[in-house]
Amino acid sequence: MADSKPTLKICSKGHQFYKSSDCPTCPKCEQDRRPESGFLLQLSAPARRALEHNGITTLEKLSECTEQAILQLHGMGPASLPKLRAALKSEGLSFKK
Numbered sequence: 758m759a760d761s762k763p764t765l766k767i768c769s770k771g772h773q774f775y776k777s778s779d780c781p782t783c784p785k786c787e788q789d790r791r792p793e794s795g796f797l798l799q800l801s802a803p804a805r806r807a808l809e810h811n812g813i814t815t816l817e818k819l820s821e822c823t824e825q826a827i828l829q830l831h832g833m834g835p836a837s838l839p840k841l842r843a844a845l846k847s848e849g850l851s852f853k854k
């Protein structure tokens with residue numbers, strides 16, 4: 758019964774990839790997603806969850822918030838703010854004034 762041979766799969770965007778498991782995650786799509794949400798990876802887990810729970814998964818969304826609003830999120834600490842500021846700046850963005 759064991760079928761360890763990788764099988765060719767095609768994701769909804771048309772990328773072809775081989776996976777031996779049933780995991781449908783497309784590696785190409787995973788990679789494409791990363792730059793946009795890369796700033797989340799620099800944060801501590803609680804801070805990251807705080808943003809994700811509030812739908813703030815992109816720098817564009819983040820730039821619509823004030824620093825004060827972000828600090829008030831449960832799990833967000835002051836240590837995360839410099840990282841967020843730097844991430845915004847790298848995209849030419851900033852916190853809402």
Ligand SMILES: [Zn+2]
Pocket residue numbers: 768769770771772783784785786
């Ligand atoms: Zn894909």
